[in-house]
Amino acid sequence: MRLELFDADKDGSVSRTEFTAGAAARFDTMDTNHDGIVTADERRATWGRRPSR
Numbered sequence: 001m002r003l004e005l006f007d008a009d010k011d012g013s014v015s016r017t018e019f020t021a022g023a024a025a026r027f028d029t030m031d032t033n034h035d036g037i038v039t040a041d042e043r044r045a046t047w048g049r050r051p052s053r
Ligand SMILES: [Ca+2]
Pocket: 007, 008, 009, 010, 011, 012, 013, 014, 015, 018
């Protein structure tokens, strides 16, 4: 996870507010069915695109 992605106003530093908002946005991205919980399957579906299984 790259911290600079959370720098919403691009001033070079990440405030707690920016971090919280950024982390929440990432969470919402992972929580594909928006039930407020990121399950292992949802996490895998977002991050772990494996070329083979
Ligand atoms: Ca900033």
